[in-house]
Amino acid sequence: MAHVLIVGGGMSGLSLAWYLKQLQKGWDITILEAEARVGGKAWTEREDGFVMERGVNGVLDNKPSTLELAAALGVTRIRSNDASRIRYVVRNGRLARLPDSPRAFFTSPVLSPYGKMRLVGEFFIPPGTGERDESLAAFAIRRLGDEAYRYLIDPMASGIYAGNPERLSLKACFPRIHELETRYGSLIWAMITLQKEARKAKKKGPSAGPGGVLTSFPGGMEDLASALRKALSEEIVLNAKVERVERDNSKWQVQLADGRCLSGTHLVLSLPAFQAARVVRPFSSRLSFLFSRIEYPPIAVCALGIKREKLENSLNGFGFLCPFCESRKVLGGLWDSSVFQGRAPIGYHLVRCLIGGMRNRHILEKSDHEIAGLAITELKALTGLKGAPDLVRVFRWERAIPQYHLGHPALVEEIGQWLSHFSNLFIRCNWIGGVSLNDCVLNSNILARKMTEGKNAIRF
Ligand SMILES: Cc1cc2nc3c(=O)[nH]c(=O)nc-3n(C[C@H](O)[C@H](O)[C@H](O)COP(=O)(O)OP(=O)(O)OC[C@H]3O[C@@H](n4cnc5c(N)ncnc54)[C@H](O)[C@@H]3O)c2cc1C
Known part of the structure; x- marks a missing residue:
């Protein structure tokens, strides 16, 4: 047997x-x-009414595998709030909202008029040979231009891999994008064609963003484990x-x-x-x-519980990512209590900052106090935090994401x-x-x- x-x-x-x-x-x-x-890496800490993820934050429902498993096990799921579809990147030291529709793209402060024109010009860029293993950075600069690479693609690579896009393989990390270029010649043309096909089949078309609704469980990812x-x-x-x-x-x-x-x-x-x-x-x-x-790069996750009145920003959204060229101290911040119900006691926010990654490999040489200090400095500058947070926890992953x-x-x-x-x-x-x-x-x-x-x- x-x-x-x-x-x-x-x-x-x-x-x-x-x-x-x-x-x-x-x-x-x-x-x-x-x-x-x-x-x-699916590990939740619960303390004083805060539900803090040390690692995995949630799963998107457009790929159903995890949620089907959860359903088979009888685990209740929770959907993220609608506001969590609002995402920000840092541009010139301030939070700039990422566009979520073609119209918003043209008025968005994330790219300059030149950066937008260059991105739209993707339509006319001839396809690569598709054979060699190209870096995410080289691919993005070739197809979308340098500015879109720095402000859209680089932060996305930080958000998923805490990685360096100059070293990440497009084929391995984003095989679907590689396939779309090979098949349609242009990503914009691929989106238009797939949208048309989806409309014909009365299905939901592809999206330029992450797509799907972020989903978790009432007690955090630990519920599934x-x-x-x-x-x-x-x-x-x-x-x-x-x-x-x-x-x-x-x-x-x-x-x-x-x-x-x-x-x-x-x-x-x-x-x-x-x-x-x-x-x-x-x-x-x-x-x-x-x-x-x-x-595997190291990552520190710094969870901060903050009384609402201490923040100028209402944290209406998913959070923010920091492009490498902006030289910030954190990779980004997730506004967990805005994303999911029940992540913080009434009257408090829960924010988690991710720090470290492939381009900041010495982060774990710092003490918890120093790591929290980096997160607090950035929240003061970007979200108007006044005074000290009411709860601070630092979770360390020496070798976090392959x-x-x-x-x-x-x-x-x-x-x-x-x-x-x-x-x-x-x-x-x-x-x-x-x-x-x-x-x-x-x-x-x-x-x-x-x-x-x-x-x-x-x-x-
Ligand atoms: C900070 C962070 C945030 C993340 N956020 C998300 C997210 O929001 N959404 C998402 O989809 N993914 C996220 N991920 C990625 C996700 O965590 C993982 O890909 C997934 O959980 C990995 O599961 P795994 O079982 O493959 O590996 P692991 O979770 O690494 O499990 C490996 C297991 O092997 C055990 N082990 C190690 N050595 C030995 C040994 N010698 N003998 C026996 N056992 C051993 C370990 O203790 C561990 O339990 C995140 C990862 C990190 C680090």
Whole structure:
């Protein structure tokens, strides 16, 4: 009988186990999680009426994977408030509202008249060859112009990856955009064509923004992790840090830090790439090397609870992002209590600032007090904060989000080839196939189906 060992109890490992359990009743499944809790980057702190996310903030409902899983587990969801569709970027030291319609685009202060003309000129830019792995920055400057790159694309890369767009691979990070250029020649032409097709089919057309409604759960993302923990209570082993993995005859042998040893027929690596690199070294130095090439920047999340009267800005919106060229101290700020009901007690705001990323890699050398000081300085300058916040918490992620850098598509291909040398070895974590929670859950669903159908050529 199959015994599947899943190393890592983040949302990828948990959702994979859950789908496997639904699809194949007879299989033994064990999830080995290093920490005393499951959920990985989906982790909520609740204190004095504040609901603070250490990591994942929510999921968009236009990709239904996570919400379908939540519904199957009976977890109630909450939609973001309508105002949260209002987003800002910093331009010339002030918050400028991002346009959410073609008309708003022409009156928006986010781009200069020249920047707008250049962006519209995208229509006439010939398509690239589509073959080479182009950076997000090179692609955006080539198609949209330097200003749109700096004020629209660069902050988006910070918001999703905390990354450096000069190093991020367009093909790996935004495969859909790469596909639209290859297929339609121009992004604007692609939008027009797809809108027309959607109108004909009486469906919702594509949007230039993130699309979909941001959704979470009343107690934060932890609600989903807790529901999975309950549903998988017999499969989860906590405080089970895997140190090394070996292949012994036809079985996988897993050694834990406390000396325990387990064996299984199938092994799934659902832990971060740098950890995976460490545990696979005993049986494949090549895989270990390939995994170790994926970089992770540090991020500090600073949560601030603030009495409403201390802020000049009413925080009506989702929050703001800081383009790198504006040289701010934070990547951006999320106005959580404006986005979701119940995130702060009545009379208070909850704001979370994200600090660090690929272009600020020494952030965690600072003390919590210093990190909070950076967030407070920026809130004073950008939102008119007066006085001190009433609650301050700093959450640290030493290695936060995997970066899909130039060369990532080729790296993933090579990893796939090396995995095929070993039977029943799989990867399911956010460093392959998309970093968003929706991608993680969707990929877990797909992998569970392939595994139970015995399609072992598919390894992630
Ligand atoms: C600050 C931040 C904000 C984010 N916000 C969003 C958001 O709003 N929306 C969104 O869609 N995505 C967001 N993401 C991305 C999202 O968190 C992830 O892609 C997703 O949650 C990753 O889940 P995972 O299971 O693949 O990896 P992880 O969550 O990293 O889980 C890996 C698990 O492996 C365990 N582990 C590590 N080493 C070992 C070992 N040796 N033995 C056993 N277990 C081990 C870890 O403890 C962890 O539980 C955010 C990420 C961060 C860091």
